[in-house]
Amino acid sequence: MKYKSFQVVVVGSGVAGLTAAINLAQKHIDVAIVTKDTLADSATNIAQGGIAAVMEQNGDRKEIHLSDTLSAGAGLCDVETVRVLVTEGPKRVRDLIQLGAHFDTDASGHLAKGREGGHSFARVVHAGGAATGREVESSLIRFLASLRVEVLENYFATDLLYTTSGITGLMAVDALGEMTNISADYVILATGGAGQMFPLTTAPHQSTGDGLAMALRAGAACADLEFVQFHPTALAVKGQPKPLISEAVRGEGGLLLDHSGKRFVDELLPRDVVSKKMAEKMAEEKSTELFLDVRNVENFASKFPNLDEIVKKEGFDPGVDLLPVAPAAHYLCGGVLADPDGFSSLPGLCAVGEVACNGVHGANRLASNSLLDGLVSGKRVAERIATGVKKASPNGVFAFYAEESLSNQVMLEQSANDHIPLLYLGDMTSPDLAGRIGKKFHAEAREDFLSTFYLTTGRYLAMSRSSEGLLEAEKQLNELSELLPEAFGRKDAEMVNMILIAKALIASAERRRESRGAHIREEFPDSDERYRVRLVHGAKEMLSAI
Ligand code: SIN
Numbered sequence: 236m237k238y239k240s241f242q243v244v245v246v247g248s249g250v251a252g253l254t255a256a257i258n259l260a261q262k263h264i265d266v267a268i269v270t271k272d273t274l275a276d277s278a279t280n281i282a283q284g285g286i287a288a289v290m291e292q293n294g295d296r297k298e299i300h301l302s303d304t305l306s307a308g309a310g311l312c313d314v315e316t317v318r319v320l321v322t323e324g325p326k327r328v329r330d331l332i333q334l335g336a337h338f339d340t341d342a343s344g345h346l347a348k349g350r351e352g353g354h355s356f357a358r359v360v361h362a363g364g365a366a367t368g369r370e371v372e373s374s375l376i377r378f379l380a381s382l383r384v385e386v387l388e389n390y391f392a393t394d395l396l397y398t399t400s401g402i403t404g405l406m407a408v409d410a411l412g413e414m415t416n417i418s419a420d421y422v423i424l425a426t427g428g429a430g431q432m433f434p435l436t437t438a439p440h441q442s443t444g445d446g447l448a449m450a451l452r453a454g455a456a457c458a459d460l461e462f463v464q465f466h467p468t469a470l471a472v473k474g475q476p477k478p479l480i481s482e483a484v485r486g487e488g489g490l491l492l493d494h495s496g497k498r499f500v501d502e503l504l505p506r507d508v509v510s511k512k513m514a515e516k517m518a519e520e521k522s523t524e525l526f527l528d529v530r531n532v533e534n535f536a537s538k539f540p541n542l543d544e545i546v547k548k549e550g551f552d553p554g555v556d557l558l559p560v561a562p563a564a565h566y567l568c569g570g571v572l573a574d575p576d577g578f579s580s581l582p583g584l585c586a587v588g589e590v591a592c593n594g595v596h597g598a599n600r601l602a603s604n605s606l607l608d609g610l611v612s613g614k615r616v617a618e619r620i621a622t623g624v625k626k627a628s629p630n631g632v633f634a635f636y637a638e639e640s641l642s643n644q645v646m647l648e649q650s651a652n653d654h655i656p657l658l659y660l661g662d663m664t665s666p667d668l669a670g671r672i673g674k675k676f677h678a679e680a681r682e683d684f685l686s687t688f689y690l691t692t693g694r695y696l697a698m699s700r701s702s703e704g705l706l707e708a709e710k711q712l713n714e715l716s717e718l719l720p721e722a723f724g725r726k727d728a729e730m731v732n733m734i735l736i737a738k739a740l741i742a743s744a745e746r747r748r749e750s751r752g753a754h755i756r757e758e759f760p761d762s763d764e765r766y767r768v769r770l771v772h773g774a775k776e777m778l779s780a781i
Contacts (some may be wrong), residue, residue: 237415241267241385243620244405244419246392246446247747249277250368250606251588252425253375254327254613255577260382262621265718267385269392269407269550271725274376277442278589279606280425281480283369283541284351286610287603288293288324291345293564295356297321304604307353307505308597309752310767311459312651314573316594316602320604320611327610327667328360336374337361347730350486351602353505357486359603364539365481371606390415391447391725393668395422400626401582405449406669408725414669421583421620422452425573425613430476432733433564433697434689437469437479443662445588448732450571454774455627456580458632458657459569459592460736461743461770462753467491467509469563470549471524477563478545480527482506482602487538492526492557492674507599507753510562515765526557562698568596568753569743572657572771573777577616578627579679582779585620587612592769594655598752627781632657632769633781658768659775661744663739668728681726687715688730690735696744701757705745712737743770 243259248270259266270276289297300321305312307685332338336524338360339347350357362370379386389410396404396418404418426446431440451457468485469477485491487500491509494501495517500512513525529535535553536543546553571579571586575594579586586592588609595608627633635654695708712734719731749763749768750756771778 237413237428238418239267239415240418241265242419243267243421243423244269244417245425246270246405247427247588247590248274249588250371250375250426250609251613252423253372253379253612255423255425255587255616256384257375257379257382258614258617259620260384262337262617264621267320267387267417267556268739269387269390269405271389271391271445272441273388274386275372276439277372278442279368279519279609280372281479282371282441282606283365283479284483284603285349285359285367286324286328286371286606287351287354287359287601288328289321289358290325290328290360295358299355300358303354304595304601305597307507307599307601308353309507309599309762311597311655311752313594313631313655316470317624319575319615320595320608322606323611323614327607327614327634331371331374331610334374334378336362336370338370338488339364347374349483350503351482351587352485352503352509353601359483361483365483366541368606368713376596378707391451391728392734393728395449395581395584397453397584399518402584406667412724419502421585423577423585423587423616424590425588426590428567429733430564430567431729432692433463434475434693435469435561436467436476437563437565438476443729443733444567444736445729445732446586447570448511448735450581450584450586451735451772452577452664452667453581453584454664454777455584456657456771456773456778457592457739458572458771459598459743460567460740460772461747462568462596462598463740464506464568464753465510465562465565466565467506467513467562468527468560470546470557471561472549478549479565480542480546480558480560481539484527484529484532484539484542487532489532490528491560494520494525496523498705505599510698513562524559524561527560528557529553530555563699566600567668568592568598568600572632572773574627574633575615575631576619576628577612578624580773580781582625582629584771585616587616592632598754612774629781656768657771657778659770660742660770661779662774663735663772663775665735667733681730682741684718684730687711687735691715696737699757700744704744705741709738709741712741722740739772742772747772
């Protein structure tokens, strides 16, 4: 066992984690980054479309960005936190430019802006056409190198360490299988989402929900896990993750066609609506893919050089061929409940970026709001840590904790006030992983295990869910859990994490007997005002103590 100690440990190295670490180091706070592969291995690095921000007034306004975000979020956004996002967002984009990031400009030298689904204006700043994430990630990493931040690459965080008064650090295992006990006053989870839970995803191999699973095991409140966003246009080719064809392409005139060559949806509606229409169309046609027609997108190759390269590598000529596409798991809208500064219900534990549920995405994230959220929350968490505070504030998503005994009427009144009640579902705490990590689980057995897991998640937990399917999924996952080995390596630990999240997702999806945003229940096709609540897992005492 090795021992290390820092004031703050950031887990994960995408936009949110890097931004937090940079801002902490600039305040001379002793900070380390723990990341399970290399620094650049993150969802940010493959993010395409861009960063939504109202950089100049030109008809567009922050209030309009706010209202677009709220409509995409289908009634479950936290208005206060979205206001923070759209107000501070443009300043954070300017900070990035100051750090050295280059965004695309138009002929007059102003930032070029793209339009994406759900946006009333073209307001998405981008780099390299649709290679924005790579520019953001590389600029942050370059800048980080000039600061005093310890970087622990190839360290896989397994468990949080905490007492009744809060976080004391975490356990991580290095590439050689040796455990390290890392003590810290604060742990910032910036571990991204859990797209790898699904057989079709655009999320990178790293997205196995490790931070979320650690938080669930420790009893930190986690919510909105039923809202898994499916991106409409993943290229339907072999392999995982599926290459994404950015929504920005539809903003430039790309059309969605069925097998008879007809359009069937307004391509610029929010992505939950487009994905749902695609699922209906595929069911009607009994097909597994539809088509994106980019033949009329002017200068496709020069506007989107990375996409041109991706589709050509897969054997398609974008000037001639229709591109086969299908919806794929893209983003987890829910996560570790966090106040507008990223503080969770477990004192000293923070969450920023995709792993967090701070209410900015609600039931469905607006396109290109995620890099933005990473920049804004990454900065805010560092500012707040610098004050020495450990506890979350009763603001944002924590504004209203609903005891189950509350009447529907009171809940409706509160949600009408823009405070979404937190409705407690139960505790998902479970044994730590650390004691079991060590020996390797046979790779072959793991492949079998994973294909069975994918059969369950793909069939019952993906875009459309039914009560019968959820019950069956729960049964299958319980059976699968029985087969987990006593001791395992990192890949097996990732499976344990994904199973835990899948179980929490099932509990939330079962309880949400309505369809809203990214969550579709076959028996309840409409949204129901009584479900304008956040369904929460975690230790009740911590939640009610905020
Ligand atoms: C895209 O480029 O379509 C993805 C952007 C996002 O997920 O916000």
